Amino acid sequence: MLQLNAETVHTCRDTIKRLSGEDVSRCFQCGKCTAGCPVAIDMDVTPNQVMRLAQINGRERVLASSTIWLCLSCETCSTRCPADIDIAKVMDTLRKISVAEGYPSPEPAITGFHRLFLASVEKYGRLNELELSIKHNLAIMKPTKDIRLAVGLFSKGKINPFGGKVKDRERVKKIFAESQRFVKVYPESIEREAE
Amino acid sequence: MMEYGYYPGCSLHGTAKEFDLSIKESFTSLGLGLKEVEDWNCCGASSAHETSEELALALAVRILSQAEKAGQKTIVAPCAACYSRLKMANVEVAHDAGLRKRISHIIGQDYQGNVAVRHVTEIYKENKDRLAASVTKPLAGLKIASYYGCLLARPKAVVDWDDAENPTTMDELVTSLGAQALDWSHKTECCGASFSISRGDIAVRLVGDILGAAKLAGADAIAVACPLCQANLDMRQSAAERRNKTTYKLPIIYISQLIGLAQGKDAKALGLDKHMVGAEKVLEKLSAAPIPHGEKKPVAV
Known part of the structure; x- marks a missing residue:
């Protein structure tokens, strides 16, 4: 159960504000974000509930939620928020905190897809669409998923089996090696990662 | 002839080949040229910015910097996701000189922020008179x-x-x-x-x-x-x-x-x-x- 405590009640809010510049305490629960969200129905915590939980330091519920991974970043909520909170940006920040703190993903297919996508870009500098689909389908143990679609795409000449490659691949590798998760410093996660 | 820098992104060389083909066809009729950004990389799309802020920025800024190096002042990005990532990167580095310096270090080349990013529909809209005249x-x-x-x-x-x-x-x-x-x-x-x-x-x-x-x-x-x-x-x-x-x-x-x-x-x-x-x-x-x-x-x- 969520215990409210005067000392820590603003911790989550303050972390979000420091990392994204967005102040979730401006939310007054109108519910417009949830009403317009195309995937609110699939989420375990709705977007307006995420805002409320973030206000009262319900960080575990939020960081372990499927919501942050199901957010499509379509920005409908951010566009409509009467309090002018960039909710999509808050979701983006919560995803990064969740990964940094080692929360298991409740949506392994989605997080796995992002990992494979980036692995392809790290390797070639560009996305290899075919390799990504095959690796993803193998990872979720459905190797024949979309096979008919793949045949159709091949016959229409829409799949480049070798994919494009960047010439300066050393530089791409460096970019991946040197980039940090947060532009602004996030000591809580750095400590945990060091453990 | 007006010539734009062109950032096709990964899909226009694969599953969206027909977008690439038809943009080039229609641009020729409008008297507009396109030249691909030299040795461009993937913009990172949503997977990068959900993982690391610096990675998302560095991938996008390298593309912009490649265009700047070749003297391209405007690049056209037909993929809405690439377009959004590239333009957002421009907005972010424009407001923060320290960040621009840090990203320039990661990508190993400078970026002054002088490349405008535009979507292909914007270009069509801007050339609507020419477009209307080209309809047969x-x-x-x-x-x-x-x-x-x-x-x-x-x-x-x-x-x-x-x-x-x-x-x-x-x-x-x-x-x-x-x-x-x-x-x-x-x-x-x-x-x-x-x-x-x-x-x-x-x-x-x-x-x-x-x-x-x-x-x-x-x-x-x-x-x-x-x-x-x-x-x-x-x-x-x-x-x-x-x-x-x-x-x-x-x-x-x-x-x-x-x-x-x-x-x-x-x-x-x-x-x-x-x-x-x-x-x-x-x-x-x-x-x-x-x-x-x-x-x-x-x-x-």
Whole structure:
């Protein structure tokens, strides 16, 4: 159960504000974000509930939620928020905190897809669409998923089996090696990662 | 001749080949040139910015820096996701000199912030007089539902040239081609393309909603300007039909393909044979319509 405590009640809010510049305490629960969200129905915590939980330091519920991974970043909520909170940006920040703190993903297919996508870009500098689909389908143990679609795409000449490659691949590798998760410093996660 | 830098992104060299083909075809007729950014890399799309802020910025800024190095002042990015990432990166480094320095260090080259990022529909809109003059076969009688999806309507910092809730750029273009632009409910609803592979169940549901709304409005086809929207609405259409126990049979046609058709170009040269849901009905309707200039000629598929 969520215990409210005067000392820590603003911790989550303050972390979000420091990392994204967005102040979730401006939310007054109108519910417009949830009403317009195309995937609110699939989420375990709705977007307006995420805002409320973030206000009262319900960080575990939020960081372990499927919501942050199901957010499509379509920005409908951010566009409509009467309090002018960039909710999509808050979701983006919560995803990064969740990964940094080692929360298991409740949506392994989605997080796995992002990992494979980036692995392809790290390797070639560009996305290899075919390799990504095959690796993803193998990872979720459905190797024949979309096979008919793949045949159709091949016959229409829409799949480049070798994919494009960047010439300066050393530089791409460096970019991946040197980039940090947060532009602004996030000591809580750095400590945990060091453990 | 005006020449733009061109950032095709990964999909225009693969599953969205016909977007690439038709943009180049239509630009030639408008007297506009395109030159690919030298040794461009992937923009990182949503996977990068959900993982690391610096990675997302560094991948995007390297592309901009490559263009700047070659003296390209404006680059055209036809993929709505690439466009959004590149323009956002520009906004972020413009406000923070320290960040620009840090990113320049990661990518191993300088970026001064002097490259403008524009979407292909913006360029068409800007050249609307030339575009109208280039029409030789108006798309008379064709009813088009223009679909903008998420990233061609939002966020305001990126799409500062159209309305977030009721964008009209594509509708205006379609009208100038002689087709009828339909008012409909789902022009800015997200299609869930980023879940097309990982959470197909969600993507298929969203696709079905959009196709159903276009059908209800009486559309012959849906016009799109994003390779992810096209792929999702086209390739997941049969799954959406099975899910909703109905038939949509709605061709998902790039705005650049519609422009090419109105400019009298061959359907195959525009890649209209490359879609999963064929455009035959649309082409038949066009060849049956009376053509004001020149003789009546069927369009080959």
